[in-house]
Amino acid sequence: MFNFNKLLALVLAVPFVVAAPGKRALPAICQRLEPVAADLLENLFGGECGDSAHGALRLIFHDAIGISPIVGGGGADGSIVTFNATELTFEANDGLDDVIADVGPFFLKHQDVITSGDFVQLAGALSLAACPGAPRVQFFAGREPPKAPSPNFLVPEPFNTTDQIIERFAQVGFEPHEIVALLSSHSIAGADTVDPTIPGTPFDTTPSVYDTNIFIDVLLKGTLFPGTAGNQGELMTAVNGTLRLQSDFEIAHDPRTACTWQEFATNQPLMASKFGPAVLKLSFLGQDPERLTDCSELIPQPPALKDVPEFPPGQFLSDIQASCDVARFPDLPTQPGPPLDVAPIPQADSDDEDDS
Template sequence: MFNLKLSALVFALPLVLAAPSKRALPAECAKLAPVAEDLLENLFEGVCGDSAHGALRLIFHDAIGISPVVGGGGADGSIITFNETELAFEANDGLDDVLADVGPFFLKHQNVISSGDFVQLAGALSLAACPGAPKVQFFAGRPPPKAASPNFLVPEPFNTTDQILERFASVGFSPPEIIALLSSHSIAGADTVDPTIPGTPFDTTPSVYDTNIFIDVLLKGFLFPGTAGNQGEVMTAVNGTLRLQSDFELARDPRTACVWQEFATNQPLMASKFAPAVLKLSLLGQDVNKLTDCSALIPQPPALKDTPEFPPGQFLSDIQDSCAVARFPDLPTQPGPPLDIAPIPQADGGDDDS
């Protein structure tokens, strides 16, 4: 079983989020309002930090566990109920610490919420303190999972673009929807790609849901933040950030490059496409007609006025232009010395490779 230590994570000044209202909620949703309040106040604590990153990661790793060939229950909470099996999967490396962070909250409320609903509720709530993030819908009523997910269903950062597109296509996701889901990397980081540098954010400044990830991945890479030669990692362009091989290749593949570029300069579009893609992910393996829309439990994340810019010292000439039908636009360059992004402060032992 996973370790039940609670997070002691402290970030910058937390946001004050309104507690979900119990008024006029369907009964299925009203009983979950105390769970949502507890997660907002005592797990996420109003910050877009490591606990939020981990909860968002769980949405994906739980839901993608379904295949028309080998089965699986999809977004059913099996990653919690059958954690001894699923945490042994290579692609779920690091999730033991995520479950150590969020697991006590599920055990506290398991009499009123299924493991599948808990994963999706926590993931939707995790974005509430991330400036610029969209509000993600949440549906409740998932039955308990029947079995562990089969292995080898979670894409890895060293998989080829063909493998990633085929895996997602098998459960109904188009290439643009895949890129929309990768917007989550704007607020995520890695511990296990290069274990010598835990908490390394991906090609972006973490904790703000903005376009940096889509700009920075297109820059010519020239450094590693830690050690070289790690599987699934390629050189990055901003010191202190880690670039996944899969992100690098998807940003340059003709099937996905133009969507990637469009998100790089259009934060509202990025957010508007992410929300329905995550909802679709959260319903894999479920009959939506048997679920209840409890989206009223999810607060609206704070707004963000995003101005797309190149990092200090980088310019249009540093972009590896990959969209065949539109040139990458010339953006302003941030003033100041070259960036050196600090690691993400970790929840107590937490990992996050969203």
């Protein structure tokens, strides 16, 4: 049985990389993966924090969370790529067929030098390279090929209760504050399948920038739906063109997670510093980190962001539904201009894409 306590100790012992890549000689496995990384950066992501990047980042989570001490699974092993015919039938993976169609040809091109588990983690880490404000996520290589598909019903859904989500993450060694850290990915993400009438609807007002807006926006009083009402897992949002997940709203207001959520809303460096280690921890699920090789030099440093937390135009402190019981939400400046109408995220192809 996989030892989650050992995993936690190993993750804590691995320093989180925030500086630019070092000058050490690359281990042989990392050298073999240099052309893969270059190909992904140039020909998949193309220097943009766009739909392909969002999909690759989402894939990390949907692959890695597929492990449980109760029903098994391989965790971060690439099973979602190798056994996609099975795992893409899972309701929680709805929309990932287009992500696999986008990134899959790159795996097939390089499968002689990289396993599907390493490919998912490498692509996900590289996906943030063009996202201003994002942390540089560490990448370790050396995963064995997956042996079987992940069991169903291990990926949390946007309509799950906070109790259910916290319990699912606790099964694989994650604390509530780490769940909030992982949800930082929603700052550059969008949805296609929650409301299928409006594919590419972002969760955030700036879906190409890894900023704190998602944490501010979810606390604002919801007043509208960007498309149709009555969709499972969706609540009214405060900014036209954005989609609010029920699970995000409830986590933002749960006493176990509300204060971490509020901290991230006004502290970009803190948000970024917590996301990297949480993703690294995900990448080790089902793996023995001592058997993997640190190839983080392959991951470029994302552009810096001088983030100034602000309320969207027309929104003020009086519109905040705060829930942290130990600190008041600060009064932030309001962006000038008319109310926002956020455009959909351009899709990587003509089909609907990710829910990352």
